[in-house]
Amino acid sequence: MQLIVSPGYEQVTASWFSPDFWGRSAAPVSAGGRGGAWFIESDTSELVLRHYRRGGLVASLAEKTYFFTGFDRTRSTAEFNLLRKLRELSLPVPEPVAAITWKYRALWYRAAILVKRIPGAVTFAESECLEEATLWAEVGALIRRFHDEGLDHVDLNCDNILVSRGRIYLIDFDRCRLRAGVENSADAEWKRKNLDRLYRSVEKRCSRLDSEKRATCWASLLRAYQKKSS
Ligand SMILES: Nc1ncnc2c1ncn2[C@@H]1O[C@H](COP(=O)(O)OP(=O)(O)O)[C@@H](O)[C@H]1O
Ligand SMILES: [Mg+2]
Incomplete structure (x- = not known):
């Protein structure tokens, strides 16, 4: 498992990526997603949790697993780093909070990301x-x-x-x-x-x-x- 956390969010743990951990403070996003996203109300901020999934008709077994080629190259790490760069360029994108990669069997991984929710969007x-x-x-x-x-x-x-x-x-x-x-x-x-x-x-x-x-x-x-x- 690898967890990357933005400065100021040191309290984030692996449990934060599980919707069950949040109970009633997690609500599935209804608009515009493919079913792997939740709005989260933490004590300090409103977040969006997203589990990486393939869209479309890919068989359910392969839906959430990706081929592992290194922690630096996973979907969550890549998106987290890209969001950081885009914010450095002053482009309007959500603030990345944390990214996680779970190794799954020898060659596979699952991944998720937490970003700040854009209020009222x-x-x-x-x-x-x-x-x-x-x-x-x-x-x-x-x-x-x-x-x-x-x-x-x-x-x-x-x-x-x-x-x-x-x-x-x-x-x-x-x-x-x-x-x-x-x-x-x-x-x-x-x-x-x-x-x-x-x-x-x-x-x-x-x-x-x-x-x-x-x-x-x-x-x-x-x-x-x-x-x-x-
Ligand atoms: N930072 C955010 N602030 C507010 N709403 C968001 C944010 N990120 C995602 N959403 C909502 O969740 C939906 C799905 O998120 P998205 O990142 O597009 O994942 P996917 O399309 O892979 O399900 C978006 O269409 C939007 O309605
Ligand atoms: Mg989308």
């Missing part, structure tokens, strides 16, 4: 400002800031964009990476793929806008994305 599609083109433009400009820093968000969708008190955050950086140098050219393929993925999610999740409205909103997002951020 709703997912992008749930935002009451969804009909306002300015919200879409802010999302476009924000994605551009992440892209300029080289952040390839491999699961950019409406559930991984949160809105809280008029501010926008990106979350869920499992398998994401920072690309540097030649990999981070203005016309890099991964940037287009991130946006294509978000577009498909918008079509599914933002059905309360009619298709014409969706098209204008999406155009606002793209326009703001394409504008060089100063």
Whole structure:
């Protein structure tokens, strides 16, 4: 087992990663997850606990186990370190609290992460400002800031964009990476793929806008994305 804890959270133990440990202070996240996330109310802060799982139709046995190639390379360690870097770059992402890796049999592991909950956050599609083109433009400009820093968000969708008190955050950086140098050219393929993925999610999740409205909103997002951020 390996536990990594952020400064200021030395009280965190391995038990914190078990929803049962929290009893009524843990509540499953209903919006936007795949069933492995809980909101936690600790004595001092509100947290989100996430157990790494494969999405989709993978057989249940393999659902939570991953092939182990070293504690520094597990899903939880990678996301924890990436969140730290993104915060150093002043990008709006949740604060990482702790990450755990449990070795499971000789070659496998399970993993989980704790992050600070963004107070009052709703997912992008749930935002009451969804009909306002300015919200879409802010999302476009924000994605551009992440892209300029080289952040390839491999699961950019409406559930991984949160809105809280008029501010926008990106979350869920499992398998994401920072690309540097030649990999981070203005016309890099991964940037287009991130946006294509978000577009498909918008079509599914933002059905309360009619298709014409969706098209204008999406155009606002793209326009703001394409504008060089100063
Ligand atoms: N830091 C956070 N603050 C508030 N809500 C969060 C936070 N992290 C996750 N959530 C909520 O939990 C859902 C699932 O979390 P996420 O990190 O996207 O995991 P996954 O998609 O793998 O289940 C999100 O769509 C969001 O509704
Ligand atoms: Mg997600």
